[in-house]
Amino acid sequence: MPLSVQRRVRGLVFITVFLDLVGFGLIIPLLPFYVESMGGTATTAGVLLALFSSAQLVATPLLGRLSDRVGRRPVILLSLLGNAVSMALFAYATHVHLLPVLFTSRLLAGATAGNLAACQAAVADVTDPESRAAGLGRVGAGIGLGMVLGPVIGSQLHAWWGEWAPPTAAAVLAAAAMLGVFFLFPETHPDHGPAKARGTPGRKKVRLAVALAQPGIAPMLALFFLTFVGMTNLQVSLGLLAQARFAWSEREVGRLFALMGLMTFVLQAFAIGWLTRKIRGFTLVLAGATLMGAGLACIAAASHPAMLVVAMVLVGTGMGMLQPVLASLASALAGPDLQGGVLGIAQSAGGLARVVGPVWSGFLYSAVAPGAPFVSGVVASVLSLLVAGALRHRFPEARPPPVPAKA
Secondary structure, three states: OOHHHHHHHHHHHHHHHHHHHHHHHHHHHHHHHHHHHOOOOHHHHHHHHHHHHHHHHHHHHHHHHHHHHHOHHHHHHHHHHHHHHHHHHHHHHHHHOOHHHHHHHHHHHHHOOOHHHHHHHHHHHHOOHHHHHHHHHHHHHHHHHHHHHHHHHHHHHHHHHOOOHHHHHHHHHHHHHHHHHHHHOOOOOOOOOHHHHHOOOOOOOOOHHHHHHOOOHHHHHHHHHHHHHHHHHHHHHHHHHHHHHHOOOHHHHHHHHHHHHHHHHHHHHHHHHHHHHHOOHHHHHHHHHHHHHHHHHHHHHOOOHHHHHHHHHHHHHHHHHHHHHHHHHHHHHHOOOOHHHHHHHHHHHHHHHHHHHHHHHHHHHHHOOOOHHHHHHHHHHHHHHHHHHHHHHHOOOOOOOOOOOOO
């Protein structure tokens, strides 16, 4: 494919993902406050997030296969349209203060959340193996930058114009991205024929039993699950805890999430490539799990607002380390023939954690104590340390492929 088309696709993918993640970041830190304003509890917020993740878990593989059959561009457009409509429903829910409308909004958003996967596939379509990692790194950079700016913008909009403003802005951003894709984005899939969609060489479908039979893969899937279970505590309970203990508003909570996103972005943009070249993979996993566990412990024990700031620095750094390194290690352990399928199963393990984790976190917050979800996250981090330590002993020379600077 001509270099000019490659550059256009990569640039448009960056902008599309950035706008999509800004919209996501606009509302996620504020979601518990919206639920609370409509008469819900932390448990309700957890169920709401789990509903989104459940729909996403079911729909994303289907949308991925659809993008093989009809092309990337229609699926990206469909996802952005679903996102825009769901955010408009979200804004309407804030006007009428009805939880069922809010639930409908998040269900639709999860069912059409195939945008990121289709964008990654589009980049893979137009790049050769040597430049593919750098191209996908640009997708990661768009994600990181969107998650840094989204919470700040969302909290400011909420403070200036009210609770309807962040979801309305997210709907506008999704619509703008959709128009950009419609008018500027070329189709990248080389062939939309049924034979291609049913399976060409190199598109091997990996069964779960085959993946689990590979040495080290089952513990890697456990690490994906434990990592994301720990992360879901933040989405459900952090804002409510900050409000209960320190009377923080949506603006301060948005800044906390932005700080976490900034730490993740900086680490992945400037440090992760150097770290993967210098340090063995499972040692990095141990370091990331330790930082994440320490951050969650700080939140659970926070008696001063400064402890929350320190906690988000630790959690953001730990997550910035864990996400790319776990994916790279899973790829290395799977080998070239199975790596695509194994990475897909690993993402499903993370998706399952995003279904289970929010409900568990909301239950602990409501039934036990505000700090209980984060104690649960510390336990998940300790289990991650045990699993990673066993893997390091079993595979002492395992290293992830060097992660590019913007992965």
